[in-house]
Amino acid sequence: MKEIELSRGYLRVSVRQHHPHWDLDQLLGFAERINPKRAFLFVSKVLGKHIPVAPSTMQRSYVDLCALIPKDLPYPITVIGMAETAVGLGAGVYRELKKDFAENALFVTTTRHPVDALPTLGLFLEEHSHAQDQFILSSHDRKKHQHLIQSKTLILVDDEISTGKTFKNLITSLKNAGLEQVERIILVTLVNWAEEHLNDLDVGIPIEVVSLLHGSWHWQANQNQIEINMPDVNKTNQEAQRIIAPHDWGREPSYLDCKAWSNVQVKKPNEKILVLGSGEFSWIPFLIAEQLEQQGAEVYYSSTTRSPIMQGHAIQSICAFTDNYGLNINNYAYNVRHQQFDRVLLVIETEQHSVDPTLFEQIENLEVIHYEA
Numbered sequence: 001m002k003e004i005e006l007s008r009g010y011l012r013v014s015v016r017q018h019h020p021h022w023d024l025d026q027l028l029g030f031a032e033r034i035n036p037k038r039a040f041l042f043v044s045k046v047l048g049k050h051i052p053v054a055p056s057t058m059q060r061s062y063v064d065l066c067a068l069i070p071k072d073l074p075y076p077i078t079v080i081g082m083a084e085t086a087v088g089l090g091a092g093v094y095r096e097l098k099k100d101f102a103e104n105a106l107f108v109t110t111t112r113h114p115v116d117a118l119p120t121l122g123l124f125l126e127e128h129s130h131a132q133d134q135f136i137l138s139s140h141d142r143k144k145h146q147h148l149i150q151s152k153t154l155i156l157v158d159d160e161i162s163t164g165k166t167f168k169n170l171i172t173s174l175k176n177a178g179l180e181q182v183e184r185i186i187l188v189t190l191v192n193w194a195e196e197h198l199n200d201l202d203v204g205i206p207i208e209v210v211s212l213l214h215g216s217w218h219w220q221a222n223q224n225q226i227e228i229n230m231p232d233v234n235k236t237n238q239e240a241q242r243i244i245a246p247h248d249w250g251r252e253p254s255y256l257d258c259k260a261w262s263n264v265q266v267k268k269p270n271e272k273i274l275v276l277g278s279g280e281f282s283w284i285p286f287l288i289a290e291q292l293e294q295q296g297a298e299v300y301y302s303s304t305t306r307s308p309i310m311q312g313h314a315i316q317s318i319c320a321f322t323d324n325y326g327l328n329i330n331n332y333a334y335n336v337r338h339q340q341f342d343r344v345l346l347v348i349e350t351e352q353h354s355v356d357p358t359l360f361e362q363i364e365n366l367e368v369i370h371y372e373a
Contacts, residue, residue: 004030004313008039009221016195019212021064027190027213029314036228040219043314044190047159048286049085050334051314052274052300055290061212062092065188068210069097074152074183077105081250082158082166083112083134084305088282090157091249093188094256097155106147109250110134110170111280113243113325118252121148122173136173137252144253149178155186161194161209164201171203186210193217241326245349245371249283260287264345264369266295274341276333277303278324278348285347288369304333319363321356324348337362345369
C-alpha cells in the first residue's frame with residue numbers, strides 16, 4: 001500500500017502483481033490534475049510524456065509488454081494506440097508485434113485531429129479527460145480499410161486503465177462502425193488499476209488484459225474547497241496551422257513503415273539531447289530520439305501535451321505555451337525547464353512558424369525540427 005497526499009485528498013494504491021523488471025516506483029510517480037472531474041494523475045516514468053526518459057528504457061517496456069501478448073490470435077489484427085498519451089506506446093508495442101505477425105497486424109491511433117482527406121470511422125468520448133472528443137480514422141487504401149473492418153482481434157493500448165470506460169466507449173464506436181467479426185480483445189497497458197471494473201464492460205466479446213503492473217487505487221477527498229480553473233482544451237478541428245507531415249505514423253491506419261528523419265544527427269560526442277514530440281505527433285520524434293541514442297548521444301525523450309497539471313510531486317517544472325495546431329489552446333512541456341540539455345529538439349508535424357515564440361524563452365537551446373517535403 002502506498003499513500004499519496006494531494007491538496008484535494010488522499011490517493012491510496014495497492015499493487016497485486018508486477019512484472020519482474022518493473023515495480024511501482026520504476027513505473028509511476030503522482031501529480032494533481034487541473035480538472036474538477038478527477039483530482040489526481042498517475043505520471044508514468046517510462047512513457048515519455050510527462051517525464052523525459054531514455055528511448056532505450058521505453059523500448060524495454062515495449063518488448064516486455066509484447067512478450068505478454070498471446071500469440072494465438074485470429075487474423076486480421078488491429079492495434080490501436082490511444083491519443084494523445086499512448087500513441088507512441090501503441091506504436092512501440094505494434095513494432096514488436098509486427099515481428100511475429102507482419103502485415104496480418106495493422107496499426108492505427110485515435111486522434112483529436114480529424115483529417116478532411118481521410119474517412120472517419122467513428123467518434124467516442126474519453127469521459128474523465130480534459131479533452132473528451134476522440135476520433136478514429138480509416139484509409140482510402142482499400143486493403144487497409146478492409147483489414148480494419150474485418151478485424152478479428154483488437155489490441156487496444158493505453159498507458160493505464162482506471163475504470164475501462166474509455167475502452168468500452170471505443171469498442172462500442174468500432175462495433176457501430178461495422179467491426180462485426182471481432183473475436184478477441186486484448187487491452188495492453190503499462191498499469192492496470194481496473195480489475196474489479198472489467199467485468200462491467202459487457203461488450204459481448206472476451207476481454208483480456210496485459211499489463212506490467214496490476215493493482216487498485218482508492219481516492220479519498222478531503223474538506224478543502226479549492227477552486228479549479230481548468231483551461232478549455234477540448235478542441236479538435238484545425239484552424240490556422242496546417243499539418244504538413246504525412247499521417248503514416250498511425251493517424252491513418254498503417255503498417256508503420258515510417259522512419260526517423262535522417263537529417264537529424266548528433267553534432268558532437270556525448271551530447272545531452274532532449275527530443276520533444278508534439279502532442280499526438282510522438283512516434284516519429286521517438287524514432288529520431290532512438291536514432292540519436294544509437295549514434296552515442298545521451299538522449300531523453302518526452303512530448304508536449306494539452307493536459308493541464310499542477311506543479312508539485314512528479315511535476316517539477318512547467319512550460320506553458322500556445323499549441324502549434326492553430327487551436328489557440330494551452331500546451332505544456334513538463335519536467336524540462338529545470339533541467340540542462342545541450343540541445344532540445346522539438347519535432348512538429350506543422351510548419352516551423354507554428355511554434356509559440358515564448359517557448360524559446362522558456363527552454364534553453366531549443367531547436368524546431370519540422371517536416372519539409
